[in-house]
Amino acid sequence: MSSEKSVEYVSDIMTKFTSYIGKRLPTDVKKKQAELRKKETNPMAIEIYDTMAENQDAADKLDRPSCQDTGVIQYFLTVGAKFPLIGELEDILRTATLEATKKGPLRHNAVETFDEKNTGTNTGSKIPWLDWDIVPNDDTATIEVYMAGGGCTLPGHAKVLMPGEGYEGVADFVFDVITSRGVNACPPLLVGVGVSTSVETAARLSKKAILRPVDTKNPNANAALMEELLEEGLNEVGIGPQGLTGDNTVMGVNIESSARHPSTIGVAVSTGCWAHRRGTIKFNSDLSYEIISHEDVTL
Amino acid sequence: MKKILTTPITDEALAELNVGDIVYLTGHLVTCRDVAHRRLIELKQKLPVDVRGGAIFHAGPIVRQKDDGSFEMVSIGPTTSMRMEKFERQFIAETGVKMIIGKGGMGEETAAGCLENKAVHAVFPGGCAVVAATKVEAIEAAEWRDLGMPETLWVNRVKEFGPLIISIDTKGNNIFEDNKKKFRDRKGAILDRIHEKVKFIK
Numbered sequence: 001m002s003s004e005k006s007v008e009y010v011s012d013i014m015t016k017f018t019s020y021i022g023k024r025l026p027t028d029v030k031k032k033q034a035e036l037r038k039k040e041t042n043p044m045a046i047e048i049y050d051t052m053a054e055n056q057d058a059a060d061k062l063d064r065p066s067c068q069d070t071g072v073i074q075y076f077l078t079v080g081a082k083f084p085l086i087g088e089l090e091d092i093l094r095t096a097t098l099e100a101t102k103k104g105p106l107r108h109n110a111v112e113t114f115d116e117k118n119t120g121t122n123t124g125s126k127i128p129w130l131d132w133d134i135v136p137n138d139d140t141a142t143i144e145v146y147m148a149g150g151g152c153t154l155p156g157h158a159k160v161l162m163p164g165e166g167y168e169g170v171a172d173f174v175f176d177v178i179t180s181r182g183v184n185a186c187p188p189l190l191v192g193v194g195v196s197t198s199v200e201t202a203a204r205l206s207k208k209a210i211l212r213p214v215d216t217k218n219p220n221a222n223a224a225l226m227e228e229l230l231e232e233g234l235n236e237v238g239i240g241p242q243g244l245t246g247d248n249t250v251m252g253v254n255i256e257s258s259a260r261h262p263s264t265i266g267v268a269v270s271t272g273c274w275a276h277r278r279g280t281i282k283f284n285s286d287l288s289y290e291i292i293s294h295e296d297v298t299l
Numbered sequence: 300m301k302k303i304l305t306t307p308i309t310d311e312a313l314a315e316l317n318v319g320d321i322v323y324l325t326g327h328l329v330t331c332r333d334v335a336h337r338r339l340i341e342l343k344q345k346l347p348v349d350v351r352g353g354a355i356f357h358a359g360p361i362v363r364q365k366d367d368g369s370f371e372m373v374s375i376g377p378t379t380s381m382r383m384e385k386f387e388r389q390f391i392a393e394t395g396v397k398m399i400i401g402k403g404g405m406g407e408e409t410a411a412g413c414l415e416n417k418a419v420h421a422v423f424p425g426g427c428a429v430v431a432a433t434k435v436e437a438i439e440a441a442e443w444r445d446l447g448m449p450e451t452l453w454v455n456r457v458k459e460f461g462p463l464i465i466s467i468d469t470k471g472n473n474i475f476e477d478n479k480k481k482f483r484d485r486k487g488a489i490l491d492r493i494h495e496k497v498k499f500i501k
Contacts, residue, residue: 044321044464047321047462048424052424054427055426055428058429058430058433059428059429062429062433064373064429064432065361065373065374065428065429066426066428066429067425067427067428068359068361068374068375068376068428068432069359070361104361105363105373106361107359107361107448107449108447108448111447118447118450120447151378151379151403151425154379166497166498166499166500167497167499168490168493168494168497171490171494171497172490175486179483179486183403183404183478183479184381184403184404185379185403186402186425186426222497222499225496225497226497229493229496229497233490233492233493236485236489237485237489238481238485239482241424242402242422242424242425242464243403243475243478244464244478245478273425274426275425
């Protein structure tokens, strides 16, 4: 393929994939919701779970975005330094966002700050948002598409604790955010926690945490224990679907961390709503691709 | 049996509703969210749609314009109602709206507005936007289109739109505020237990 043709080809795949994930939830999220519905005993919560399932079926059949808020489009890239289109990806993903907006269709969600005008295209200054991790000596590109809706973005919170507050302070912070702001963010939520050194590093990691599949565990034993304790504890609070009470609160809690300054504990929470629209696609250097997040996809 | 409210909604129909009840709406439902509230309350602009006795929906839909110029409702779920808390009490008083539909709870001010003007707030399950769109029979008008697709006031004719869970009733009861208290009360003991197990700094 010529370079021009390659760009066109990957743009087309990414347009279709971006549009696709607005309509169908990833396999792990669907499975988790079915599990939570099965366990639920509160009649109002059951009614809500059933409406959610009916909605996903209708979105699939009618080929429409399952939630009207298709979010600000964010792409999280893990790209090998030797991936042949590394320099073209920014343009490719901008094109994909523009085209998916028409094809989806996606709601127009890019408002230029200070000018306060909706661009009507889902593109604007630094939007779609791109987050890069470059991998040396690798020639593949893994791209995660995330539709950051308003509702699940609003609870987002970060702060820097003093070490005296310890991991106890981290737990308090997570509970405060979820029981006050998470209630309105379309639970059952996927809770992402970043434990790090400053606000921006913790915030980025908390977002990366909700890109990890539900039910995966942090490889560090203490972090994994904390994930489990927070998940059990938040479920015991019983926020339920839509915050109207129920037997559970969350789909899961994922923690991502980095080393920290000895004097600080940066902590942040990001939340994914039940309609957690993320998708993972991996391109090889010959541009063959594999969709990791969803089963049986035809683009 | 389904309990169905029809616009214009009467005080009598709402008086018997309590928080937690599930109802459906037939008639007109107008989308109205952040900037429309701000224009009415802060900028003193008249709302271009008369919603007296009617229902508003905190929602910013995806709408497709067809070749003949008419609009098709593609996807319309509720947005976070709490964003409108700052304006809603006054909004209810000025417009005479009877039903506010959205997602999540609203606060004390809205509850006071509902009590004063015999109105209700109800929740449509968030994220269920295709189910909601299939209950829209037609889009009859679109006002303040300069605000863009999410913020335009879309005037929808709906049939048995729901399920709608009453979260603030005309007596001023507020299910979300009650729940938040419950959640706060439960939290303490759970966190005490977690604290004992996360003393990683030694």
